[in-house]
Amino acid sequence: MELTESYKLPISQQRAWEALNDTEILRLSIPGCDSIDADGENAYTVSLTASVGPVKARFKGRMLLTDIAAPHTYTIVFEGQGGAAGFGKGNTHVKLEPDGDDATMLTYTASAQVGGKLAQIGSRLVDGAARKLAGEFFKRFSAQVMGGGEGAAAAESDASSTSDKQADEQTGATEASSEGAEPKRKKSWTAWISKS
Secondary structure, three states: OEEEEEEEEOOOHHHHHHHHOOHHHHHHHOOOEEEEEEOOOOEEEEEEEEEEOOEEEEEEEEEEEEEEEOOOEEEEEEEEEOHHHOEEEEEEEEEEEEOOOOOEEEEEEEEEEEEOHHHHOOHHHHHHHHHHHHHHHHHHHHHHHHHHHHHHHHHHHHHHHHHHHHHHHHHOOOOOEOOEOHHHHHHHHHHHHHHO
16 A cells, blocks of 8 residues: 655644654544554554454554654654454655745655455555545644644534534433423423324
């Protein structure tokens, strides 16, 4: 699998470089990531859960940063095992270039190999899942560097409370509105109909 994409980040090159080397920002930005821990100089252990088509697994792996030329470029060499789901290994070359005063163009080229069940589900599905994960990563990464953890957490909380509210409305469990207990009457009316 080969993947090359570019993203414009609304932050300076130096800030982008610092964020890409901040394990907490990366942990919050990588979909399904449980932990990223230092494991020697420029090396990290990573634990994450990922789904590719019908295959969902918990992967544990290692990430090593090489060819570091701060704040312009580095290469990430990675390998991970997902038990029966298979394995993944490869490398990603990341390049940062200033794009005006307060923006940075991030370009990356990734090449990876997968084995086990992951290899059996087909390269199209694996490529599609990789693109989706990359898109989600940059969406979360931008939220982290722009608004910090609180901004991203608030957005997730809002989305969660909206879905909870919709679920309540679907089950008829909304609380009484300012006009009285009309929703509760409606709920009991629905319950009365279902009993008869």
